[in-house]
Amino acid sequence: MPHCAQQLTSPVIPFKQPHQVDSKTANDVMSYIDLPPIIEKMLNVSETVSDLNFSVGRAPQVEVNGKLVPVDVGLKTITPYHTEVMAMALIGDNTEAVEKLIKTGSTDISYSLPMRSRFRVNIFRQRGTLGIVMRVIPPQVPSLSSLNLPATLGEIIELKNGLVLVTGPTGSGKSSTLAAIINKFNQEKAYHIITIEDPIEFLHLHRVATINQRELGSDTPNFAMALRAALRQAPKVILVGEMRDIETTEIALEAAETGHLVLSTLHTIDAAKTIDRIIGMYPKNEESAIRTRLAQTFRYVVSQRLIPRADGLGRVAAVEILKSTPRTREYIERGEGEGRSLIQAMEDASLDGMQSFDMVVERLIQEKVVTKDDGLAYSTNPHNLALRLSGFGGGSVSEEVQHSVRQPAAPAVPAGMPSASVISKY
Numbered sequence: 001m002p003h004c005a006q007q008l009t010s011p012v013i014p015f016k017q018p019h020q021v022d023s024k025t026a027n028d029v030m031s032y033i034d035l036p037p038i039i040e041k042m043l044n045v046s047e048t049v050s051d052l053n054f055s056v057g058r059a060p061q062v063e064v065n066g067k068l069v070p071v072d073v074g075l076k077t078i079t080p081y082h083t084e085v086m087a088m089a090l091i092g093d094n095t096e097a098v099e100k101l102i103k104t105g106s107t108d109i110s111y112s113l114p115m116r117s118r119f120r121v122n123i124f125r126q127r128g129t130l131g132i133v134m135r136v137i138p139p140q141v142p143s144l145s146s147l148n149l150p151a152t153l154g155e156i157i158e159l160k161n162g163l164v165l166v167t168g169p170t171g172s173g174k175s176s177t178l179a180a181i182i183n184k185f186n187q188e189k190a191y192h193i194i195t196i197e198d199p200i201e202f203l204h205l206h207r208v209a210t211i212n213q214r215e216l217g218s219d220t221p222n223f224a225m226a227l228r229a230a231l232r233q234a235p236k237v238i239l240v241g242e243m244r245d246i247e248t249t250e251i252a253l254e255a256a257e258t259g260h261l262v263l264s265t266l267h268t269i270d271a272a273k274t275i276d277r278i279i280g281m282y283p284k285n286e287e288s289a290i291r292t293r294l295a296q297t298f299r300y301v302v303s304q305r306l307i308p309r310a311d312g313l314g315r316v317a318a319v320e321i322l323k324s325t326p327r328t329r330e331y332i333e334r335g336e337g338e339g340r341s342l343i344q345a346m347e348d349a350s351l352d353g354m355q356s357f358d359m360v361v362e363r364l365i366q367e368k369v370v371t372k373d374d375g376l377a378y379s380t381n382p383h384n385l386a387l388r389l390s391g392f393g394g395g396s397v398s399e400e401v402q403h404s405v406r407q408p409a410a411p412a413v414p415a416g417m418p419s420a421s422v423i424s425k426y
Contacts, residue, residue, distance in 0.1 A: 033082070035089045038073045039113055043136070045071055048314055050171070052119070052134040056080050056126075065314055066306070080129040087123045087130050096217045101125070110199035110215070120175075120201050135171075141202045142180045149177060150319055152353030153302065157185050162299035162324070163256040165243075167268045172304045173317055174265045175201050178239060181263065185209050191236035196226040198241050216241075223248045231255055240264040246281045256297040270357060270380060271301040271322035272342045275332055295333040299324050305357065307364065307378045310371045318360040318378065321353060322346055343380070358385050365389060 042052050042062050051063040056078050059070040075082060090111050091097050101107040106124035111134065113119070120135040144154055156164055164181075166174045179202040185193060186209040193209050198216035205211075212233075220226035223240055224247040230238050231254075243249045243264045256262045268274040275294065282290045303320040322328060322342060327349075331340045346354040357380045365375040372389065376382040 033085050033089075035086055036113055038075075039134075040116065041073050042071045043117060045069060050136055052132075052136070054078055054083055054086060054132040054134075056083060056129045056131065065312070066308060083130040083132055086132055090121055090123065090132070094217070097123075100217070108198050108216075110201070118201070118203070120199055137201045138176075141183045141204060142176050143183055144180045147173070147176060147180055147317070149180065149317070150321060150353065150355070152321060152323075153177075153181065153300075154184060155353070156181055156300060157189060159261050159299050161256060161259050161261055161297075163252065163294075163297045164261065164263045164300045164302070165266055165274055165298070166263070166302045166304070167266045167271070167274045168304040169267060169269065172306050174304065177302065177304065178263055178265065179204075182211070182237075182239060185237060186211060189236075192234055193237040193239070194230045194233060194235040195239040196220065196223055196230065196241060197239070198223070224251055227251045227255065231258070231260070235260065237261045237263065242266070243278075249278060249281055253293055253297055257293070261299075268303070269305075270303045271320055271346070272336065274301050274303065275342070291333050291335065295329040298332070303357070305378050307361070307370050308374050310368055310374075316364060316369055318357055318364065319355070320346070320357045320360070321355050323349070323352060323354050325349065325352065356380070361385065362388060 038060065039052065042060060043049055045062050046064045046069075048064055049062045053061040053063065053068060055061070058078060059076055060073050060078065061068045061070050063069075087101075091101075091107075091109060094109060097107045097109050101123060106122060109121045109123070111119045111121050117139060118137040120137060122133050122135075124131050124133075144151075166177050168174050182193060182195065182202075182204060185191060186204055186207045189209055191209045193204075193211045195204070195211065195213045196216070197213065200213050200215045204213065214220050214226050216222065216226070220229070223242070223244060227238065227240055227248060228251055231251075238252075238255055238260055240248065240252055240262065241264070243252055243266055252262045252264060266274055266277055268277050275298075278294060279287060279290055301320075301322040303322075305318045306315040307318055308315050322345075325345070327345050328342060331342055331345060334340065336342060343356050346356045347359055350359070357378075361370070361375045361379045362385060364370045365372050366389075376386055379385045
């Protein structure tokens with residue numbers, strides 16, 4: 001295979017329009033390269049490979065514990081032609097994906113390596129060439145316990161309606177957490193569940209629940225249309241891959257208000273910013289109304305950050321949990337201000353299963369699971385956390401700091417606080 005790969009010396013093949021792509025062209029091009037063995041070799045680097053990266057000008061790389069590592073698969077330097085060939089192999093006869101790539105510059109697809117792994121693939125244009133990133137999807141649907149997530153998240157399956165949001169940056173494990181929650185529903189509740197994903201990642205088999213999974217592109221053109229249709233499909237639970245725009249957000253809120261439990265994600269850094277993001281989608285003159293609706297419909301906001309372990313063996317998930325209580329609903333409806341901080345509400349309600357990022361990070365540092373430098377780098381308020389760790393921090397924060405970072409200092413971590421999740425791979 002390696003010596004065949006090095007024969008790829010033809011000029012770049014421009015990506016054709018969808019109607020011009022045919023199986024003969026793809027097969028002729030792919031006669032020069034066999035992609036599955038390359039992927040296999042990259043996966044064999046480590047059990048904790050999270051992403052495969054094909055970038056022009058570099059060797060193929062895998063991401064292991066947050067760091068890119070080059071892999072020798074016979075391609076010392078990837079050329080534009082290589083990524084064109086790989087993209088054609090991954091897309092196959094999915095003309096909608098090709099059309100989206102041409103029109104928007106990127107496309108998302110799913111790819112399966114039989115008997116080995118599935119991938120969420122993003123193909124994108126950069127500087128006139130194609131780049132490819134393949135996110136590894138574990139073969140087994142995870143459970144909350146296998147991810148070592150806080151036990152309080154198991155309570156979500158008892159909810160009858162409302163909005164549950166899992167947030168965090170790209171690669172923080174949002175999809176895995178949602179899959180684990182759906183898996184728990186599937187094991188314990190005889191519900192009809194609909195998922196709308198871009199693309200489908202974890203494949204859920206029908207067990208106690210009946211789960212129908214729809215993929216953008218092949219099953220539905222967009223989240224909003226699929227979500228509106230889901231309201232007529234009698235589901236108890238609806239999973240929306242991402243609340244990307246105001247239309248999807250509005251329909252999700254309507255679904256949550258009319259007796260459905262809606263699970264979704266947002267790319268926000270913490271619970272407070274999640275609330276701000278949703279409110280900010282609406283015109284200013286509708287702020288009061290959307291605050292009231294959001295306060296009444298939200299049930300959980302779960303935010304995640306992955307922090308490198310001190311021993312170098314993977315990463316730790318720090319999980320912030322905001323639950324719906326009379327206090328948190330009031331703060332969302334009236335807005336945060338002096339003495340009305342969602343962060344403080346979480347830190348004061350640890351016995352109810354709530355916790356802030358800095359509570360978790362402080363505990364991880366004290367237990368030497370993460371280094372102090374890494375913990376502070378991933379904390380919400382590094383200054384206050386550093387003071388607490390040094391023994392000089394108090395139970396409150398100055399008004400100036402409170403207004404600049406939107407949170408007071410956390411008190412000492414109460415005994416029995418849920419431990420942070422320890423994960424080697426998401």
